[in-house]
Amino acid sequence: MRVLGVDPGLTRCGVGVVEGVAGRPLTMHGVGVVRTPADAELGQRLVAIEQGIEQWLDEYRPEFVAVERVFSQHNVRTVMGTAQASAVAMLCAARRGIPVALHTPSEVKAAVTGNGRADKAQVGAMVTRLLRLDAPPKPADAADALALAICHIWRAPAQNRLQQAVAQNRLQQAAALHASKPASRQALNPASSQAPKQAPKQAPNHAPNHAPKGRTA
Numbered sequence: 001m002r003v004l005g006v007d008p009g010l011t012r013c014g015v016g017v018v019e020g021v022a023g024r025p026l027t028m029h030g031v032g033v034v035r036t037p038a039d040a041e042l043g044q045r046l047v048a049i050e051q052g053i054e055q056w057l058d059e060y061r062p063e064f065v066a067v068e069r070v071f072s073q074h075n076v077r078t079v080m081g082t083a084q085a086s087a088v089a090m091l092c093a094a095r096r097g098i099p100v101a102l103h104t105p106s107e108v109k110a111a112v113t114g115n116g117r118a119d120k121a122q123v124g125a126m127v128t129r130l131l132r133l134d135a136p137p138k139p140a141d142a143a144d145a146l147a148l149a150i151c152h153i154w155r156a157p158a159q160n161r162l163q164q165a166v167a168q169n170r171l172q173q174a175a176a177l178h179a180s181k182p183a184s185r186q187a188l189n190p191a192s193s194q195a196p197k198q199a200p201k202q203a204p205n206h207a208p209n210h211a212p213k214g215r216t217a
Contacts (some may be wrong), residue, residue, distance in 0.1 A: 001156065002029070004062035004093075004150030007141045008070070008085035011038055011050050014141030016148035017060045018131070026130045026150060028186055029060055032162045039137065042084075053092045065093040066152035068144070069102040101152050106143070111151040123147050 001021055007014035013034040034052030036045035067090060070083045093100045106116035112126045122134035124143040131151060137143040160165035 001062065001153055002060065002062045003064045003066050003149040004060060005058060005145040005150075005152070006065060006067045006086075006089040006214050007144040007148060008047055008082050008142060009090055010036060010042075010049070010081035010085055011140045012139060013052065013085050013089075014139075014143070014145035015053065015056050015147055016137070016142060016146035017056070017062060020148055020153055021054075022154045026131055026153065028146060029177045030056070031146055032056075033142050034138060046084060046088055049088045050092060053089055057092060057096060057098070062098065064099050064101060064152060064156070065089065066074065066101045066103060066148040067076060068108070068148055070103045071104060087170060099158070103151050103155070104147060107155070108147050108151040111154050112147045120144070 002017065002019040005014075005018065013036075014032075015034060016031040017029040018026050019029060022133075032058075034049055036048045049196045067086050068082075070079060070086050090100050103111075105189075105216045109118040109123060111117040112130070113122050113124070118126075120140045120143070124140060127133070127143050127146045131146065137146060139160065
Protein backbone atom coordinates (compact mmCIF):
# COMPACT_ATOMS: atom_id res chain seq x y z
CA MET A 1 0.00 0.00 0.00
CA ARG A 2 1.43 3.35 -1.05
CA VAL A 3 0.01 6.39 0.71
CA LEU A 4 0.51 10.10 0.17
CA GLY A 5 0.11 11.94 3.46
CA VAL A 6 -0.90 15.60 3.32
CA ASP A 7 -0.58 17.98 6.26
CA PRO A 8 -2.66 20.87 4.87
CA GLY A 9 -1.65 24.51 5.23
CA LEU A 10 -1.59 27.62 3.09
CA THR A 11 1.98 28.71 3.81
CA ARG A 12 3.45 25.21 4.17
CA CYS A 13 1.60 22.10 3.02
CA GLY A 14 3.51 19.03 4.13
CA VAL A 15 3.58 16.00 1.82
CA GLY A 16 5.13 12.58 2.27
CA VAL A 17 4.89 9.18 0.59
CA VAL A 18 5.17 5.94 2.58
CA GLU A 19 4.74 2.39 1.33
CA GLY A 20 4.18 -0.82 3.28
CA VAL A 21 1.64 -2.91 5.16
CA ALA A 22 0.71 -3.14 8.81
CA GLY A 23 3.09 -5.25 10.86
CA ARG A 24 6.04 -4.94 8.47
CA PRO A 25 8.82 -2.38 7.99
CA LEU A 26 7.76 0.74 6.11
CA THR A 27 9.59 2.57 3.35
CA MET A 28 9.64 6.31 2.70
CA HIS A 29 9.67 7.27 -0.97
CA GLY A 30 9.62 11.03 -0.61
CA VAL A 31 8.94 13.93 1.73
CA GLY A 32 8.70 17.67 1.27
CA VAL A 33 6.63 20.83 1.57
CA VAL A 34 4.53 22.76 -0.94
CA ARG A 35 5.06 26.44 -0.12
CA THR A 36 3.09 29.54 -1.09
CA PRO A 37 3.96 33.21 -0.41
CA ALA A 38 1.95 34.72 2.42
CA ASP A 39 1.43 37.99 0.55
CA ALA A 40 -0.06 36.33 -2.56
CA GLU A 41 -3.76 36.35 -3.37
CA LEU A 42 -5.71 33.47 -1.85
CA GLY A 43 -6.77 32.07 -5.21
CA GLN A 44 -3.18 32.03 -6.46
CA ARG A 45 -2.01 30.28 -3.31
CA LEU A 46 -4.62 27.56 -3.72
CA VAL A 47 -3.61 27.09 -7.35
CA ALA A 48 0.02 26.72 -6.27
CA ILE A 49 -0.95 24.07 -3.71
CA GLU A 50 -2.96 22.22 -6.36
CA GLN A 51 -0.06 22.23 -8.79
CA GLY A 52 2.34 21.03 -6.11
CA ILE A 53 0.11 18.13 -5.04
CA GLU A 54 -0.51 17.18 -8.67
CA GLN A 55 3.25 16.88 -9.18
CA TRP A 56 3.51 14.53 -6.21
CA LEU A 57 0.60 12.45 -7.51
CA ASP A 58 2.22 12.24 -10.94
CA GLU A 59 5.61 11.23 -9.59
CA TYR A 60 4.69 8.72 -6.88
CA ARG A 61 1.31 7.34 -8.00
CA PRO A 62 -0.11 6.67 -4.52
CA GLU A 63 -2.99 4.25 -3.98
CA PHE A 64 -4.44 6.32 -1.15
CA VAL A 65 -4.28 9.91 0.07
CA ALA A 66 -4.41 10.58 3.81
CA VAL A 67 -5.30 14.13 4.84
CA GLU A 68 -5.40 15.62 8.32
CA ARG A 69 -8.98 16.23 9.39
CA VAL A 70 -9.54 19.91 10.12
CA PHE A 71 -10.75 20.63 13.63
CA SER A 72 -11.88 23.88 15.25
CA GLN A 73 -9.27 26.18 16.68
CA HIS A 74 -9.34 29.54 18.41
CA ASN A 75 -7.71 31.18 15.37
CA VAL A 76 -10.51 31.15 12.81
CA ARG A 77 -8.27 32.52 10.07
CA THR A 78 -5.79 29.70 10.51
CA VAL A 79 -8.43 26.98 10.46
CA MET A 80 -10.02 28.46 7.34
CA GLY A 81 -6.72 28.36 5.47
CA THR A 82 -6.12 24.80 6.63
CA ALA A 83 -9.59 23.75 5.49
CA GLN A 84 -9.08 25.35 2.07
CA ALA A 85 -5.75 23.58 1.55
CA SER A 86 -7.32 20.32 2.75
CA ALA A 87 -10.12 20.70 0.20
CA VAL A 88 -7.58 21.20 -2.59
CA ALA A 89 -5.78 17.98 -1.64
CA MET A 90 -9.03 16.01 -1.56
CA LEU A 91 -10.07 17.49 -4.92
CA CYS A 92 -6.80 16.48 -6.56
CA ALA A 93 -7.17 12.91 -5.30
CA ALA A 94 -10.87 12.62 -6.14
CA ARG A 95 -10.28 13.86 -9.67
CA ARG A 96 -7.97 10.89 -10.22
CA GLY A 97 -10.25 8.42 -8.45
CA ILE A 98 -7.83 7.94 -5.54
CA PRO A 99 -9.54 7.12 -2.22
CA VAL A 100 -9.13 9.80 0.45
CA ALA A 101 -8.98 9.14 4.20
CA LEU A 102 -9.22 11.80 6.92
CA HIS A 103 -7.44 11.34 10.25
CA THR A 104 -7.56 13.66 13.24
CA PRO A 105 -4.29 14.86 14.80
CA SER A 106 -4.97 12.81 17.94
CA GLU A 107 -5.51 9.66 15.85
CA VAL A 108 -2.20 10.20 14.07
CA LYS A 109 -0.30 10.87 17.30
CA ALA A 110 -1.82 7.83 19.00
CA ALA A 111 -1.01 5.58 16.04
CA VAL A 112 2.60 6.72 15.70
CA THR A 113 3.63 7.39 19.30
CA GLY A 114 0.96 5.65 21.39
CA ASN A 115 0.00 9.00 22.92
CA GLY A 116 -2.80 11.09 21.44
CA ARG A 117 -1.33 14.22 23.05
CA ALA A 118 2.25 13.82 21.89
CA ASP A 119 4.07 16.97 20.76
CA LYS A 120 5.66 17.53 17.37
CA ALA A 121 9.11 16.55 18.61
CA GLN A 122 7.85 13.15 19.74
CA VAL A 123 6.03 12.61 16.44
CA GLY A 124 9.16 13.53 14.48
CA ALA A 125 11.31 11.22 16.56
CA MET A 126 8.98 8.25 16.07
CA VAL A 127 8.65 8.91 12.34
CA THR A 128 12.46 8.93 12.11
CA ARG A 129 12.65 5.64 13.97
CA LEU A 130 9.83 3.90 12.09
CA LEU A 131 11.16 4.87 8.67
CA ARG A 132 14.81 4.33 9.65
CA LEU A 133 15.83 7.86 8.73
CA ASP A 134 19.08 9.57 9.66
CA ALA A 135 17.32 12.64 11.08
CA PRO A 136 13.79 13.93 11.63
CA PRO A 137 12.28 15.50 8.50
CA LYS A 138 12.21 19.29 8.49
CA PRO A 139 10.06 21.30 8.83
CA ALA A 140 7.56 19.67 11.20
CA ASP A 141 4.86 19.80 8.50
CA ALA A 142 6.84 17.26 6.46
CA ALA A 143 7.15 14.91 9.45
CA ASP A 144 3.42 15.27 10.12
CA ALA A 145 2.67 14.29 6.52
CA LEU A 146 4.72 11.11 6.91
CA ALA A 147 2.95 10.40 10.21
CA LEU A 148 -0.40 10.69 8.42
CA ALA A 149 0.69 8.15 5.82
CA ILE A 150 1.95 5.77 8.52
CA CYS A 151 -1.28 6.16 10.47
CA HIS A 152 -3.37 5.24 7.46
CA ILE A 153 -1.29 2.18 6.62
CA TRP A 154 -1.66 0.89 10.15
CA ARG A 155 -5.31 1.80 10.62
CA ALA A 156 -6.66 0.88 7.18
CA PRO A 157 -6.99 -2.90 7.80
CA ALA A 158 -8.95 -2.35 11.01
CA GLN A 159 -11.13 0.28 9.34
CA ASN A 160 -11.84 -2.03 6.43
CA ARG A 161 -12.88 -4.83 8.78
CA LEU A 162 -15.11 -2.43 10.69
CA GLN A 163 -16.74 -1.18 7.49
CA GLN A 164 -17.32 -4.74 6.30
CA ALA A 165 -18.86 -5.67 9.65
CA VAL A 166 -21.16 -2.63 9.55
CA ALA A 167 -22.20 -3.40 5.97
CA GLN A 168 -22.90 -7.06 6.83
CA ASN A 169 -24.93 -6.02 9.87
CA ARG A 170 -27.03 -3.68 7.74
CA LEU A 171 -27.68 -6.45 5.22
CA GLN A 172 -28.78 -8.80 8.00
CA GLN A 173 -31.10 -6.16 9.45
CA ALA A 174 -32.60 -5.48 6.03
CA ALA A 175 -33.15 -9.20 5.43
CA ALA A 176 -34.77 -9.63 8.84
CA LEU A 177 -37.04 -6.64 8.22
CA HIS A 178 -38.05 -7.98 4.82
CA ALA A 179 -38.82 -11.41 6.30
CA SER A 180 -40.95 -9.92 9.08
CA LYS A 181 -43.20 -7.91 6.74
CA PRO A 182 -45.44 -10.86 5.56
CA ALA A 183 -45.89 -11.97 9.16
CA SER A 184 -46.82 -8.42 10.16
CA ARG A 185 -49.39 -8.15 7.41
CA GLN A 186 -50.86 -11.50 8.41
CA ALA A 187 -51.09 -10.38 12.04
CA LEU A 188 -52.90 -7.19 11.03
CA ASN A 189 -55.40 -9.12 8.89
CA PRO A 190 -55.90 -12.56 10.51
CA ALA A 191 -58.93 -13.28 8.35
CA SER A 192 -56.69 -13.40 5.30
CA SER A 193 -54.83 -16.37 6.75
CA GLN A 194 -57.99 -18.48 7.12
CA ALA A 195 -59.54 -20.47 4.33
CA PRO A 196 -62.62 -18.75 2.91
CA LYS A 197 -65.85 -20.03 4.33
CA GLN A 198 -68.17 -21.82 1.94
CA ALA A 199 -71.76 -20.74 1.71
CA PRO A 200 -74.16 -23.28 3.29
CA LYS A 201 -75.75 -25.65 0.83
CA GLN A 202 -79.46 -25.26 0.35
CA ALA A 203 -81.58 -28.38 0.92
CA PRO A 204 -83.29 -29.67 -2.20
CA ASN A 205 -86.97 -28.75 -2.55
CA HIS A 206 -89.03 -31.99 -2.08
CA ALA A 207 -92.38 -30.30 -1.49
CA PRO A 208 -95.28 -32.37 -2.91
CA ASN A 209 -97.11 -31.17 -5.91
CA HIS A 210 -100.67 -30.24 -4.77
CA ALA A 211 -101.96 -29.16 -8.11
CA PRO A 212 -105.49 -30.64 -8.72
CA LYS A 213 -105.66 -33.55 -11.04
CA GLY A 214 -107.78 -33.19 -14.11
CA ARG A 215 -111.15 -34.98 -14.26
CA THR A 216 -111.69 -37.72 -16.75
CA ALA A 217 -114.72 -37.80 -18.97
